[in-house]
Amino acid sequence: MEHFLNKMLEKNRAKCQFGDVADYIPGLDRADKNNLGLCIMRTDGTVQRVGDYDVKFTIQSVSKPVTLMLAILDNGVDHVFSKVGMEPTGDAFNSIKKLETCDTHKPFNPMINAGAIATTALVKGRDAQDKFRRLLEFFRKICENDTLDIDEEIYRGEKETGNKNRAMGYFMKGEGYIDGDLEDALDVYFKQCSILVTAEDMARLGLFLARGGILSNGERVVSEHVAKIAKTLMVTCGMYDGSGEFALMVGVPSKSGVGGGICSVVPGRMGVGIFGPSLDKKGNSIGGYSLLKDLSQELSLSIF
Template identity: 45%
Template sequence: MVSQCRSNKELQQLVDEAKEYTKQGKVADYIPALKKAKPDDLSVAISYPDGKGFCAGDVNDKLTLQSISKVLTLAMALMDKGEDYVFSYVGKEPTGDPFNSIAKLETNRPSKPLNPMINAGALTVTHMISGKSVDERFERILRFVRGMAQNPDIGFNEEVARSEYETSDLNRSLSYFLRQQDVIHEKIEDLIELYTKQCAIEMDCKDLARIGCVFAMNGKDVLTDKQIIPEDIARICKTFMVTCGMYNASGEFAINVGIPAKSGVSGGIMGSVPGKCGIGIYGAALDEKGNSIAGIKLLEMMAKKYSLSMFNI
């Protein structure tokens, strides 16, 4: 039976224990702006559907969504284009390869990304976001994110976006390959600009937990009684979070933690405990797979203490 956190102090005890693991990781350095993050910081927030919540750690720290944004744009693309269209261009299967690998694109037939959570798939999905310009499409993404987090002040980190744009040669390579395969049909620089801004959307772990709670409640904001995402699309997104959300450590994470989750190389993790709560974590020190090393340990502790795994009977 799932139990609830009862106090910030209770949660802080878990943060203090997990924080020791930050020493074993390091911040992302291939995006220059992310190197400025403090590797020993760790924060967590839990958001329950009744509006209650708890938080602990360095909760005022901001994180950029990075790959967590892939879940949000997937939901938007499915709402914009429909399931048949989206999955005619991107697959549904996990991969054991790194998230930015080009290898499977060259060997698979038809040559389309295996899933929306790897970079090739996420670029394909972002390409599907409707709008007449990069600015219009990005504004739609921002409005969607703000609505889910119930925070109209969410914006994006221009320094991180610019840093990513200037160092996106691999993503450009993936995009040009996909355009050659007739998967992408727009100017690559427009797509890279939109994608890097999407990844640079900035918030704290409390905002992230509220977004996770919407997915946990099948796309519904229970407090406002608003169905933000259709139930079936929320289900699809959560399924990808289970099978592909933690890069090529997703299988191990499913066994050790057992909740739908998505990580990003800024150190963020968004968790959605089905029917129960959303979890937002930020810890910039990463393991070798690109996941927050202390964040994963903290989620393992929380899953055990509160019996969060969706696979528990």
């Protein structure tokens, strides 16, 4: 199996040259665009790791489904979805125009920046620090990795260059979709984007969802229903404005980030973690996408 995965990985590594490493946040551009790593964790306990599976990168948007789950635990499903919608947008992940042009002015879903800022604002805590502490703890628990922490340089970069996220935040605040202090919420948002992970952590997160919200020690952290919400939104909105094509080509709930990570979930079977910082135009790992396409075909992963 490892040999077979290695072959597929090397074949797809060649695609990395056709993409580019994200550079709009200082620090992100340090990544090596030829990196490609894969980790598969099955519900039967077997694990495969190939390529650059242990290179650290910032989680970026892959954090969004996790934060959504904590927001739901803290507030309930109904309250969360009174502040954020459930619909794909057809626009780029950092687009602001639909906040103005749609009837409700509500962020469309928790997988785009606007919606994720809204869910982050719902995480409970005394202050920004306490909120992030709780959120980081939740990430550590679900990824079963107590050493997870943020990359300080990238966090500062996010914060300094995050003016469009700030713009969305204030727009939503003006429309009543953000309660409490916005700068606090943005600070927590920037921090969670900056959590350092590996493809292995991503696979663990995928496995958690593949098991419907249960850790490898059998502990249930979120209900099956909440895990299903996360997985469903990953299908319809998880791969930016390329989610529709991805559903056709790969067909498994997945979330990508501009750090190059992808977390994929094959319900009942496995979690798949990818690292490949060379991105296509929509912000998805170009080698990772292609590798998942091959994997999906070879291992019949599509849920459709």
